[in-house]
Amino acid sequence: MKQSARAGTVRGIAVDIHWSVLLIVALFAWELAEYQLPTHPGHPDAADWVAAVVGAIVLLLSLLAHEMAHALVARRDGIQTRSITLFVFGGVTQLEGEADNPKADFRIAAVGPATSAALAGIFRGAEAIAGVATGHSLAVATLAWLWEVNLLLAGFNLIPAAPLDGGRILRAALWRHWGDRSRAAVAAARSGRYFGLALVVLGVLGLFYVGITALWAALIGFFLYSGAVAEEQVARLQGALVGLTVRQVMTPDPPAVRGSATLVAVLAMFEWRLRTGTLVVTDAAGTPTGVLTGQAVRKPSAEQRQEMTADQAAIPIALLPTARADEPARVLVARMLSHDGRPALVFDGAGRLVGVVDFHDLERAASYAIGGSIEG
Ligand SMILES: [Zn+2]
Structure with a gap:
């Protein structure tokens, strides 16, 4: 992705950060401080802001863990990762190849949402412990927000629409069923195209009913729609090349x-x-x-x-x-x-x-x- 800076490498995998990450950290911190932390509703003080920024950064690390999980499982299946990029809509893991069987395709896709769900469980446990041990409402509220968002990430990513992980899982299932990877990939991408379009329509309608936050849904929908269109083109090209050396x-x-x-x-x-x-x-x-x-x-x-x-x-x-x-x-x-x-x-x-x-x-x-x- 252009306009990204190399933040470092984790277990041999390059991690890039796109400038738009600053935007999401700021947005998350603001949302957390203003609405989620119960200490000073509507009037966050310095401690609230510190907790909110720490929470937003931990969430970013959760996203990185999700992408890392894709990359490490792919490596176990012999596929190298070119880079992981964190950006405004989450993360992208750029693999250098693709799975050569449906089972590996499933494993690589499913481990992402599984990691987010596991993190949600860990933060939920930490919230309970923090509640009993300290009764410190700021820590408890931050942990509560962290597990909720991670659970949401796991759930959203499971929607069967490429390029979401759920779309990849759908592709693996159809590939196994039809025995034809390209046909499965085209179907999963098409599902992604419809889902993205639906989100755009809902987001635009939501502007009138919910307000400006609905724009977020429209933007994510547009991002998914363009990703799905590109995936469909790639799948069609790959399908047409089958049998050629x-x-x-x-x-x-x-x-x-x-x-x-x-x-x-x-x-x-x-x-x-x-x-x-x-x-x-x-x-x-x-x-x-x-x-x-x-x-x-x-x-x-x-x-x-x-x-x-x-x-x-x-x-x-x-x-x-x-x-x-x-x-x-x-x-x-x-x-x-x-x-x-x-x-x-x-x-x-x-x-x-x-x-x-x-x-x-x-x-x-x-x-x-x-x-x-x-x-x-
Ligand atoms: Zn993922």
């Missing part, structure tokens, strides 16, 4: 340019190629060092292109996803998306670069596959 969809032996070449020279030679494809950039010895996309070549001004070299405009090899030629083509979709949509380098069994795949290649292959021109 990476070798069948890649651009074989992509043209290569020397890293020291100026962009003017590159454009003069490969204008045609850069319209829909990518070039490989190599060092003097011919070893690939990155790729050059049409967008990257055209972004600098005509003047800058005189000076700028292919190396300077290229995406370095370390940032690119890679694939083996004999892998199924459909795995590329998630892998490329988790690398911000960058093209993938394809290697053969001997580790030689044999091709490049970008989204143009995938869409072309998918449209042929749907037309029946390629039989996997």
